[in-house]
Amino acid sequence: MLPTPPDAPHGPGRRRAVASPRRKLILGGAAAALVLLAGGTLYACTGEDPPTRNTSAAAAPSTDPAAPPAGSAAPPPSASAGPSASAAASASPAAPPLRAGNPDGKADVPAEARAVDTSRPSRVIGDGTPSSCTSEAVVAAVAAGGIITFRCGPDPVTITMKATAKVRNDHGPQVVLDGGGRVTLSGGGQRRILYMNTCDAAQVHTTSHCQDQDSPQLTLQNITFADGTSVNEAKNDGETEGGGAVFVRGGRIKVVNARFTKNRCDTNGPDLGGAGLRVLSQYQNKPVYVVNSTFEGGACSNGAAISSIGVSWVILNSVMRNNSAIGRGQNPAQAGTPGGGSGGAIYMDGNLITLRIAGSIIEDNKCNEGGAAIFFVSNDRTGTMAIESSTLRRNPRGTFETAGLPGIFFLGARPPAVSGSTLSR
Template identity: 75%
Template sequence: MRLKSALPLLALALATATLPACGGGTDPADPPAPVAATGTPSAPAVDAPATSPSARAGLGSARPSPSAAKATLLRAGNPDGKATVPAEARAVDTSHPTRTVGTGTPASCTSAAVVKAVAAGGIITFDCGPAPVTITMTATAKVVNAHGPRIVLDGGGKVTLSGGGSRRILYMNTCDQAQGWTTSHCQNQEFPQLTVQNLTFTGGNSTGEKTEGGGGGAIFVRGGRVKVVNSRFVDNRCDRTGPDLGGAALRVLSQFDNKPVYVVGSTFTGGVCANGAALSSIGVSWTVLNSVFRDNRAVGTGANPARGGTPGGGSGGAIYCDGNEFTVKLAGTVVENNSANEGGGAVFFVSNNRTGTMSITSSTLRRNPSKGFETKGFPGIFFLGARPPSVSSSHLS
């Protein structure tokens, strides 16, 4: 794929002719059936209970967060995960919000209020009444690059943002002129920084969205930094075909200084996309801690570049990573029952220049069929990088 206002990405050329290579463009897909979205207060089904990560102010200071401590309705992530969460990956202190969506009733928590708050930036909380509530978005909430510099959305464990099966929910792009350019090097700038925590995202759908190559059914991010804490992504969608687009839940490009995207104590289920039916990226590093990926499907066909007569795609049932020098770390995480029509039922990892590395610690990867190809000795994974993935205290089957 090609990124606007950035150095072109190197095309992948695999040495083994029998394995598909990575590169190429995207093709339009038939949109999936819309996901039904409720218009009244509701709460999605929950997984096994999990302890919310300790809160920290900003990206690392040490004030506790009362709002995070009270977020007991949302149960996300792997309750048995014991991976240590670094300070900068923990929840942000939202006890003194910049702005609040809602005035204490479900009716006051509207799509327009969310869009306005995200555009204004700062620390955003919700006051929608005592019961869980679903806000069906009638427009995508977009970060304005000059605002912030940190944008935090904290649902308090009671808020679901729904795309209604028809639109992307949240968007940040430092290289999108419509959202304002704040530096001359938009592909590598520190701010804005986006955090989503104690939220559920469902019914996001970016089908047909081709900016920056598409993908990102629930959330699309390019530039700055992004992290996800104690959140759930349920039944999100992006284009069903295309060799390199992906991320039914989250698509991320061009993170500042190649610092990792942190995903902590979160759950990804039911995603469907051409590739990377939960997470997808190009040239981006990930640190995934105490999380769960279940029942996500990469449904494209033809791999990357697309085989003749095919639209391409079908790799990375849960996670799809392409690019040059980047890392992927999974710790305390469960990846199960995901599937890929081509390579990597659990994880597709291709480092074009063979510098990338991957580690799996205290994690379980099981029942992630790769219907086309995977790396011998690593069930559910297709890997090309500096050396074989490092696996410790983990089970792969």
């Protein structure tokens, strides 16, 4: 087992579930629990959580070619992280801004989960030309903190990172990275793209309780993270393992109208994961919000879209597809194996953890062990799950899953609350 934060437990995973029959479930309300209980043997315990509705509230970037990217109204030159932020952008026709997530998702988005207003940015990367938007400018802006937007011209731009952008814990409390729907940050298949860790002394300790502090508060919106990898990252007692595109420990993070594509992390090992996003130790156990976002084509030992230990999630109007948990041996690792292979899209481990999925699609994910769509283990059986107005399909069974829940392995307080949703092979 890899070391984890003191308050973050490890989860089991070596038991085998009874194979569930090939069937399609369209469940709703209290009937869902009855169907699950009557429809077949559940693996150990299963769990449930309170529901809600949701409506996408991601800020829609402007399609006006003459306008700066959404939320990045032209600031004074002194606010720029790049040369001459007041320079005019090209007048060529603007490409369509990023549209991520499930366009048909109707789950209500609470105020705290919505995009941040970036009309008065702290700093702007670029002067209106693609060449002015560099890796160096991104690294400097993220280290400086505040509300960060881009002026790279009207067309989509990919910035290949030459170094990982790191959040400094004393340069907050808010760090917002808004790509205006036209910016892709790429790891080039060589490195992690973004890193935040309140317990990393190199990024400055700001409290005596780094594992439970309210800042920095990181928001990633209207942006794409592609081809990130943590395989080459130095290991720090297990804390930095996983998180191929983005690694976060401590503070808060939310993701709004973002795309994570073709990210990678370690191919083997128990309890590590998150090719797209790895999160540990959120302030006061508050959930990570993922809204109107897409995770696709990720590969990692576990949790090829998202992964966490001791962290709760709310996933609204989002899509997770074609992600693969490629490790082998489960967790704890079976004798003679390196461990891993669970949670093709989502991997969650801990005690009192919750997962709510609403208005979302989870499809075509794979795993070598358990939970092609979702692997959820609450060690003390207090954790709960709710799936509302969502579709889980074509997530093939690995070596084990919870009977009656195609693509899911679940250990928690009670059967998951499934309403208005389709779960099918």
